[in-house]
Amino acid sequence: MLRLHDTATGTVRPLELREEGRASIYVCGPTVYDVPHLGHGRFSLVFDVLRRFLEFRGLEVRYVSNITDIDDHIITKAAEEGRSEAEVAAEYEAVWWDAMDALGVKRPTETPHATAFVPDMVRLIGSLVDRGVAYETTDGVYLSVDRIDGYGLLARQDLDSLRSGARVDPGEEKRSPLDFVLWKKARPGGPTWESPWGPGRPGWHTECVVMSLDLLGEDFDIHGGGLDLAFPHHENERAQAVGLERAFARHWVHNGWVMVGGEKMSKSLGNFTSLTDLLERADARAYRLLVLRAHYRSPIEVTPSTIDQAEQGLARLDDMARRFDVVAPATGVTAAQAPGVGADAGAVTSFVEHMDDDLDTPGALAEIFDLARQAHSAADDAKPDEGRRLAVTAAVLCNVLGLSLAGAGPSLDADVAALVSERDAARAGGDYPRADAIRGQLEALGWVVEDGPEGTRLHR
RNA sequence: GGCGGCGUGGCCGAGUGGUUUAGGCAGGGGCCUGCAAAGCCCCGUACGGCGGUUCGAUUCCGCCCGCCGCCUCCA
Numbered sequence: 001m002l003r004l005h006d007t008a009t010g011t012v013r014p015l016e017l018r019e020e021g022r023a024s025i026y027v028c029g030p031t032v033y034d035v036p037h038l039g040h041g042r043f044s045l046v047f048d049v050l051r052r053f054l055e056f057r058g059l060e061v062r063y064v065s066n067i068t069d070i071d072d073h074i075i076t077k078a079a080e081e082g083r084s085e086a087e088v089a090a091e092y093e094a095v096w097w098d099a100m101d102a103l104g105v106k107r108p109t110e111t112p113h114a115t116a117f118v119p120d121m122v123r124l125i126g127s128l129v130d131r132g133v134a135y136e137t138t139d140g141v142y143l144s145v146d147r148i149d150g151y152g153l154l155a156r157q158d159l160d161s162l163r164s165g166a167r168v169d170p171g172e173e174k175r176s177p178l179d180f181v182l183w184k185k186a187r188p189g190g191p192t193w194e195s196p197w198g199p200g201r202p203g204w205h206t207e208c209v210v211m212s213l214d215l216l217g218e219d220f221d222i223h224g225g226g227l228d229l230a231f232p233h234h235e236n237e238r239a240q241a242v243g244l245e246r247a248f249a250r251h252w253v254h255n256g257w258v259m260v261g262g263e264k265m266s267k268s269l270g271n272f273t274s275l276t277d278l279l280e281r282a283d284a285r286a287y288r289l290l291v292l293r294a295h296y297r298s299p300i301e302v303t304p305s306t307i308d309q310a311e312q313g314l315a316r317l318d319d320m321a322r323r324f325d326v327v328a329p330a331t332g333v334t335a336a337q338a339p340g341v342g343a344d345a346g347a348v349t350s351f352v353e354h355m356d357d358d359l360d361t362p363g364a365l366a367e368i369f370d371l372a373r374q375a376h377s378a379a380d381d382a383k384p385d386e387g388r389r390l391a392v393t394a395a396v397l398c399n400v401l402g403l404s405l406a407g408a409g410p411s412l413d414a415d416v417a418a419l420v421s422e423r424d425a426a427r428a429g430g431d432y433p434r435a436d437a438i439r440g441q442l443e444a445l446g447w448v449v450e451d452g453p454e455g456t457r458l459h460r
Numbered sequence: 461g462g463c464g465g466c467g468u469g470g471c472c473g474a475g476u477g478g479u480u481u482a483g484g485c486a487g488g489g490g491c492c493u494g495c496a497a498a499g500c501c502c503c504g505u506a507c508g509g510c511g512g513u514u515c516g517a518u519u520c521c522g523c524c525c526g527c528c529g530c531c532u533c534c535a
Contacts, residue, residue, distance in 0.1 A: 008465090028535075039535045046535095072533080155531070163463045165531040178531095204533085226535025231535090256465095262527070265488075266534055293484070294473060299465090299528075301472080309472060309485040316484080319498060362474050366483035376499050377476055380492085439496080450497050457498095 007252040026212040028225035032092035033073040037272035065108040075190040115209040133243035137173035141183035155231035205236035223249030286310040292361040321405035324391035343393040
């Protein structure tokens with residue numbers, strides 16, 4: 001069974017599902033007030049692969065990822081641009097899904113929006129107040145972390161050490177500097193909702209508690225997100241669940257940073273690269289490969305050089321797919337079904353063993369590249385069927401990682417096709433100067449020209 | 461200040477107490493090819509520094525140096 005790192009224990013431990021055969025996952029999604037950056041791309045890819053792999057393992061996966069469509073950033077932006085918060089959120093949500101589609105990220109099974117759950121949040125906050133875990137001040141409702149057993153679990157620090165590092169704003173009415181806001185009483189500007197504490201809006205941390213518990217139920221399996229969500233966001237979600245005495249996530253999974261010049265990429269540092277920009281410059285699959293080449297908990301450095309290396313690696317896999325004319329295998333193939341579609345059982349087993357080991361995608365990719373080498377080798381050795389079998393295996397496994405390979409050759413327009421046949425004729429007749437001239441023409445049109453036993457082959 | 465992580469061959473990036481190597485990219489040599497391209501074969505013998513444990517450490521322990529992160533909105 002899959003073993004995964006759990007931030008709550010700081011160890012890699014077996015994923016013990018609530019319900020046999022079914023996995024429930026909640027991944028914190030974006031706040032839609034700006035274009036997504038490379039860090040958003042990484043977590044989306046990492047959890048997409050986790051989801052695909054669980055499905056490959058034959059599990060029925062329910063994957064919930066939210067859209068935060070109301071918060072201070074959105075309100076600020078709306079005010080600056082003189083339009084509604086809903087318009088701002090809708091615009092950037094559309095950008096978000098475009099980027100996800102381009103990356104080949106499977107749509108979550110549910111994508112709840114925070115604004116649709118505000119009444120539920122009010123009820124949840126009310127329960128916390130009733131239980132004496134939360135309290136009202138002049139500007140809002142706060143959760144009292146002193147009342148929470150094990151606060152600091154995800155930060156892997158105890159309350160005292162967290163408190164010692166906490167920054168305190170003067171004039172705050174919080175009982176502890178670590179207490180966090182559940183409900184913000186209405187201030188000028190921005191939308192409001194009714195509550196027992198007057199009009200206002202929810203703080204950030206409550207929405208994910210409500211949406212995960214409403215949709216997945218108590219004691220769901222995996223809660224994930226970027227490492228910077230571990231504290232305070234996930235810590236504060238957990239605190240609310242503890243305060244309510246409701247079972248929460250069984251397993252906490254966090255992915256590492258995207259780095260830029262040795263520093264964490266983040267909005268606040270202003271050193272981010274937008275995902276949209278990257279997707280315009282590079283093959284989206286190259287970013288997936290770049291992310292998967294490193295372990296999900298390691299930091300990755302994204303530079304023109306590392307992107308280029310990933311594109312070269314991708315070209316190798318594409319070349320294999322072309323040589324063996326491997327079309328993308330049907331999705332939904334499980335590990336158990338893989339041999340039935342012609343995949344090598346031993347390689348599949350080895351791949352699964354890597355992935356079971358805390359999602360060792362670098363090891364899994366090594367397996368795939370090795371298959372590519374073996375496939376070519378077999379074909380060079382006059383064993384085309386064996387080569388094709390290995391190539392099919394590689395393609396099936398790529399699919400589990402969400403990597404689709406370039407299949408058969410592209411369709412050519414009439415002019416290009418004419419050049420190809422003219423060149424083949426020239427080569428057959430020994431007119432190499434003419435053949436080379438046509439190759440030059442084709443290359444000028446952006447084609448890569450390869451000669452095989454069956455004549456000229458083109459690809460982009 | 462508290463807590464945590466990292467430092468691997470030209471680059472990216474896994475992994476392990478010792479016999480045979482992660483893998484990719486780039487580079488060199490060879491084969492194949494009319495020439496290329498692609499592919500195949502071969503090659504570099506790396507683990508921040510200093511000690512310690514050990515028959516033996518890149519892998520365990522300690523110290524040091526360097527880098528990064530969290531403790532505040534952040535994927």
